Amino acid sequence: SQTQIAIVVGSLRKDSFNRQLAHAIMKLAPAGVHFKEVAIGDLPLYNQDADGNEVAQVKQFRDALRSVDGVLFVTPEYNRSVPGVLKNALDQGSRPYGHSVWDGKPAAVVGMSPGAIGTALAQQHLRNILAYLNMPTLGQPEMFLQYQDGFFTADGAVAERSHVFIQKFVQQVVDWVHQHKK
Ligand code: FNR
Secondary structure, three states: OOEEEEEEEOOOOOOOHHHHHHHHHHOOOOOOEEEEEOOOOOOOOOOHHHOOOOOHHHHHHHHHHHOOOEEEEEOOOEOOEOOHHHHHHHHHHHOOOOOOOOOOOOEEEEEEEOOOOOOHHHHHHHHHHHHHOOOOEOOOOOOEEEOOOOOEOOOOOEOHHHHHHHHHHHHHHHHHHHHHOO
């Protein structure tokens, strides 16, 4: 049967480089694999009082993740960490206690920034969170991408010079999910 991998993008910006990257990655899915973007922008701020009585947006988000075999996080770095919107989404998926949708799901991390260290610190913080959430996370290759003009083609693919590199990474993510899916 088809392997489903959720893509969670850590930016809400309309022209987000990371969302462009996510969409380019989706086009590189090998046969038998489907990437689906699971949006986080409509989630309310996590409030423990709502545990067990979640609003529809939270239920839909949790349902969308429950059925997938793995998760690819594509995130910018904000102030040397993960954007708050992404942390909020991770928190929303993790509760009520004992009902985390993340538990045991294989994960991978990638990020893009115009800055030279290309989200390295955000990714390290994210890995810390994913370890606690019991998500086996692809260790290598690490993918710190620096955005530059021409990285994407006009039709939203990865330009020639980075294509093979990104394609390889996608295949390694897929292999990781196949190895670790329940
Ligand atoms: C940034 N940016 C940034 N970049 C970086 O490499 N390290 C950082 O710590 C930060 N911090 C940061 C904080 C805030 C609040 C903003 C708005 C931005 C710049 C960031 O990489 C840039 O805005 C990217 O374009 C964000 O990714 P998207 O939205 O294009 O996917």
